[in-house]
Amino acid sequence: AQSVTQPDIHITVSEGASLELRCNYSYGATPYLFWYVQSPGQGLQLLLKYFSGDTLVQGIKGFEAEFKRSQSSFNLRKPSVHWSDAAEYFCAVGPWSNDYKLSFGAGTTVTVRA
Amino acid sequence: EAGVTQFPSHSVIEKGQTVTLRCDPISGHDNLYWYRRVMGKEIKFLLHFVKESKQDESGMPNNRFLAERTGGTYSTLKVQPAELEDSGVYFCASSQRTGGGNEQYFGPGTRLTVT
Numbered sequence: 738a739q740s741v742t743q744p745d746i747h748i749t750v751s752e753g754a755s756l757e758l759r760c761n762y763s764y765g766a767t768p769y770l771f772w773y774v775q776s777p778g779q780g781l782q783l784l785l786k787y788f789s790g791d792t793l794v795q796g797i798k799g800f801e802a803e804f805k806r807s808q809s810s811f812n813l814r815k816p817s818v819h820w821s822d823a824a825e826y827f828c829a830v831g832p833w834s835n836d837y838k839l840s841f842g843a844g845t846t847v848t849v850r851a
Numbered sequence: 852e853a854g855v856t857q858f859p860s861h862s863v864i865e866k867g868q869t870v871t872l873r874c875d876p877i878s879g880h881d882n883l884y885w886y887r888r889v890m891g892k893e894i895k896f897l898l899h900f901v902k903e904s905k906q907d908e909s910g911m912p913n914n915r916f917l918a919e920r921t922g923g924t925y926s927t928l929k930v931q932p933a934e935l936e937d938s939g940v941y942f943c944a945s946s947q948r949t950g951g952g953n954e955q956y957f958g959p960g961t962r963l964t965v966t
Contacts, residue, residue: 741893778959779959780854780855780957780958780959781894781944781957782957783954783956786954827894837884837899837906837907837953838884838907838910839886839894839896839955840893840896841894842893843891843892843893844893
């Protein structure tokens with residue numbers, strides 16, 4: 738069965754500092770990986786996705802993520818955080834083969850301090 | 852293009868009452884999914900429609916939950932009777948394609964509180 742682990746429940750970062758959110762997964766042969774963000778009062782928005790090819794994926798809002806098969810990880814990064822990046826971030830895996838459902842991690846809440 | 856919409860945004864009901872949540876997917880999306888997030892936990896899959904047919908309902912908690920998708924357009928999720936543990940945020944998502952790597956577009960969610 739697939740599973741996603743986000744080890745950090747809450748991260749506080751200063752505006753302008755770099756941010757890295759960790760994600761580890763357990764899945765079948767070829768994972769499809771996603772990062773979603775939920776800002777206060779908003780729905781889930783897709784930041785980026787990885788299907789195949791280049792393991793460094795660029796997304797919206799200046800985010801990138803790197804797929805490392807050997808570590809079963811898909812960490813999200815941003816070089817310089819803005820106050821508007823304060824939100825909850827979710828890593829997700831799937832769908833794969835005939836299994837259409839996404840499996841999510843528990844989420845990481847990011848607080849940005851001035 | 853309008854996104855996925857959900858109604859209501861919030862619902863507060865008493866234990867034993869009935870609540871119906873509605874989801875309107877993006878026009879032309881055959882696939883519709885329901886997910887739920889109980890306080891502080893993972894977002895968990897409930898079920899998946901392809902047009903009007905239930906493709907996978909393995910995540911439905913019990914028979915107090917009934918999902919329908921009339922005519923393959925909007926979907927409703929009814930909880931009857933509601934219990935305290937049903938409180939959470941219910942998300943709907945839709946996608947154009949099925950199979951590996953399809954991108955699911957999420958609605959803003961309905962926050963359900965059962966008192």
